[in-house]
Amino acid sequence: MTAFALHDYDRVVFFTGAGVSAESGVPTYRGYGGIWAQYRPEDVASEAAFQRDPETVIAFHETRRRHVASCHPNPAHRQIAAWQRRHGGVTVVTQNTDGLHARAGSEDVIELHGSLWRMRCRQHGSMVDLSDGPYRQRQCPQCGQPMRPDITWFGDPVDRDAFEAAGRAVQQAALFVAIGTSAMVWPAAGFIEHALHAGATMVEVNTEATEASRCFAHCLRAPASQAIPAAFPLPEGAD
Numbered sequence: 001m002t003a004f005a006l007h008d009y010d011r012v013v014f015f016t017g018a019g020v021s022a023e024s025g026v027p028t029y030r031g032y033g034g035i036w037a038q039y040r041p042e043d044v045a046s047e048a049a050f051q052r053d054p055e056t057v058i059a060f061h062e063t064r065r066r067h068v069a070s071c072h073p074n075p076a077h078r079q080i081a082a083w084q085r086r087h088g089g090v091t092v093v094t095q096n097t098d099g100l101h102a103r104a105g106s107e108d109v110i111e112l113h114g115s116l117w118r119m120r121c122r123q124h125g126s127m128v129d130l131s132d133g134p135y136r137q138r139q140c141p142q143c144g145q146p147m148r149p150d151i152t153w154f155g156d157p158v159d160r161d162a163f164e165a166a167g168r169a170v171q172q173a174a175l176f177v178a179i180g181t182s183a184m185v186w187p188a189a190g191f192i193e194h195a196l197h198a199g200a201t202m203v204e205v206n207t208e209a210t211e212a213s214r215c216f217a218h219c220l221r222a223p224a225s226q227a228i229p230a231a232f233p234l235p236e237g238a239d
């Protein structure tokens with residue numbers, strides 16, 4: 001497998017999707033075993049569903065949160081975190097809501113679609129960190145309305161701050177590595193073409209070809225937990 005010396009690149013973006021966490025046991029959305037084979041997104045992951053039936057929506061996310069809590073970062077998350085400790089120009093931009101990059105030790109993670117580990121009020125935006133508590137019966141301390149998971153659901157506006165921060169990082173990236181994303185969720189998928197047009201060296205790590213594979217000069221067809229440590233080895237003697 002081609003190996004890349006990260007120190008040769010001033011700025012690096014790892015752009016991750018559900019596939020980077022698949023080997024940790026977190027199901028992807030699409031494909032075999034995907035979540036949307038079992039649930040309809042309009043029933044459990046939309047503001048309309050939350051308004052209609054908050055109990056069902058919260059129960060779905062509580063089940064996911066409990067499952068993710070039992071999963072652990074895999075070698076791909078850990079290798080990226082190890083590189084972030086060694087290279088000041090490495091940014092992680094993730095579509096994932098599972099928090100596994102942070103649990104692997106990545107400190108600077110741009111979460112495009114929010115986090116399973118936070119809740120917010122639709123009106124007041126207050127965040128509650130749920131690291132050690134269940135979702136149920138959370139009300140906004142200001143207005144008393146039920147709080148919703150701080151996740152970008154279908155039909156929600158994007159998190160403008162996160163997208164702007166990611167856009168700046170992508171614009172500057174000399175190396176752009178997309179890992180485990182089907183490139184079907186927009187506008188996040190647009191960062192791939194953005195990086196290409198900004199002149200980055202483009203690497204895709206995915207077990208399958210995707211809608212965006214044509215944008216990549218290097219396509220590594222292997223599971224992320226094997227491909228990332230092999231393609232981005234740490235310097236000799238590093239942990």
Ligand code: NAD
Nearest residue numbers: 017018019028029030095096097098180181182207223224
């Ligand atoms: P996706 O489910 O649409 O696609 C997953 C991609 O990962 C596929 O292209 C698949 O071929 C690839 N893949 C599967 N296993 C892999 C592995 N071991 N190594 C490398 N690649 C692998 O995911 P997406 O593109 O991230 O878009 C789905 C949306 O769903 C995102 O917005 C994300 O927020 C959300 N999501 C998040 C999680 C999570 O937090 N872990 C899980 C499911 C979905």
